[in-house]
Amino acid sequence: MSDLLTSALDAVGRGWPVFILGRTKRPLANCKACRDTNPVEHDPAACECLTCHGFYAATTDPARVTAMVTQHPRGLLAVRTGAVSVLVVVDIDPRNGGRLDTTLMPPTTAVATGNHGWHLYYRHPGHPVLSRGLPGFPGVDIKADGGYVVLPPSIHPVTRLPYRWLRVCGRVNEMPPRLRDAVSQPVEPRPGPAVATTAGGCGAGLMAGAGGISSPAALLDAHLAAVARAQEGRRRTTLYGAARGVARMVGAKALDTATAIAALTDAGQKAQQSERDIRKAIAGGFQAEGVPL
Numbered sequence: 069m070s071d072l073l074t075s076a077l078d079a080v081g082r083g084w085p086v087f088i089l090g091r092t093k094r095p096l097a098n099c100k101a102c103r104d105t106n107p108v109e110h111d112p113a114a115c116e117c118l119t120c121h122g123f124y125a126a127t128t129d130p131a132r133v134t135a136m137v138t139q140h141p142r143g144l145l146a147v148r149t150g151a152v153s154v155l156v157v158v159d160i161d162p163r164n165g166g167r168l169d170t171t172l173m174p175p176t177t178a179v180a181t182g183n184h185g186w187h188l189y190y191r192h193p194g195h196p197v198l199s200r201g202l203p204g205f206p207g208v209d210i211k212a213d214g215g216y217v218v219l220p221p222s223i224h225p226v227t228r229l230p231y232r233w234l235r236v237c238g239r240v241n242e243m244p245p246r247l248r249d250a251v252s253q254p255v256e257p258r259p260g261p262a263v264a265t266t267a268g269g270c271g272a273g274l275m276a277g278a279g280g281i282s283s284p285a286a287l288l289d290a291h292l293a294a295v296a297r298a299q300e301g302r303r304r305t306t307l308y309g310a311a312r313g314v315a316r317m318v319g320a321k322a323l324d325t326a327t328a329i330a331a332l333t334d335a336g337q338k339a340q341q342s343e344r345d346i347r348k349a350i351a352g353g354f355q356a357e358g359v360p361l
Contacts, residue, residue: 071221073137076145079219080133084153085126088119088136088143092225093218095122096140112356123148123216144222149199150213150358151192156243156251157211158188158202166207172250176241178234179217182224186234187217190243195252196360198319203253210251214319214358284322288314288331295335303339304349310335311353319359329361 069077079086090096098120102110112121118135119125126148127133137143149155158173160166162185177189192212199215202208211217218224220231243251291310298306311332317323329350336346354361 070137070141072141072143072145073134075219075221076133076137077130079145079147080128080130083128084147084155085128086133086145086147086219087123087126087216088140089146089218089222090140091142091144093144096120096143111352126152126216144225145219146216146222147219149211149215149217150197151194154192155212155240156190156192156197157215157217158190158247159185159209159211159217160188161185161207161209164207166205169205172244172247174241174244175237177239178236179220180232180234181218182222182227182229182231184227184229187211187231189240190247191240193243193248193252197251199358202250204250212251213360284317287317288323292331292335295339298339303341304345307332307336307339307341307346307349308353311350312357313353315354315357315359318354319357325361 076086088096096119099117102115102117102120112124115121115124117125118132118139123146125136126146137145147153147155149157159181160168161183163183166185168186173188179187179189181187197210197212199212200210202210218231220233222231223229224231291313295303295307295310314323314328314332318325318328332350332353333346336349341349351361
């Protein structure tokens with residue numbers, strides 16, 4: 069067996085779902101059938117294709133993993149992070165000012181990345197954890213729900229250096245309370261125009277400036293307006309696209325889930341979509357963005 073396949077099967081043995089990236093660290097392209105299928109009618113998580121849809125192809129099936137590596141022996145191995153693998157990975161990039169803070173990040177299973185950084189593997193806390201920058205720590209990202217990281221012995225596409233396991237600790241440890249609190253913090257809002265939040269008003273459920281969105285109301289209106297403008301035959305697809313955009317707002321804490329669902333449902337009804345198609349579009353959009361409903 070190749071080193072890549074050996075590592076892939078070892079990860080599967082830990083219960084980690086893995087998949088293959090292209091040599092540039094980007095997900096492999098979807099097959100023509102998946103590209104041509106209406107996204108509203110095609111659930112990435114249920115797709116049977118071997119490598120389509122990025123981390124949705126991640127699997128713990130040794131036969132599928134072996135087939136992936138056999139088809140793409142020069143690809144990069146990756147593990148899907150988050151609740152699905154019970155992993156939260158702290159990604160430290162010294163090039164962007166990232167540093168290891170041992171008071172916050174105690175020893176655990178770790179990887180030296182191919183770009184001179186580190187990946188620290190911790191157990192997922194059991195509640196949703198966004199993949200984003202670690203608040204207050206430049207150059208440090210959290211890879212959790214909706215994310216993935218590259219595994220050894222993959223070769224970094226720029227430096228041509230391998231990812232390597234470090235002999236710091238052989239266990240994936242729990243996060244200490246301080247780190248768990250840090251990764252669970254809501255996205256820090258940036259100052260932005262005030263948005264009305266009177267109960268029942270058009271701004272209800274919107275948080276001004278959250279997640280760097282200066283005007284959540286305007287952004288939500290833009291997504292809904294796209295559905296209203298869509299021509300017949302494109303309305304389901306457009307509603308799905310709007311659901312993905314609105315899901316990103318929810319993930320950024322710029323909009324609450326209940327308001328998002330209500331707004332998208334109303335837009336779908338005005339676009340003369342069936343209740344079933346509306347539910348599928350919303351569920352598919354949120355799932356594609358890794359945002360729980």
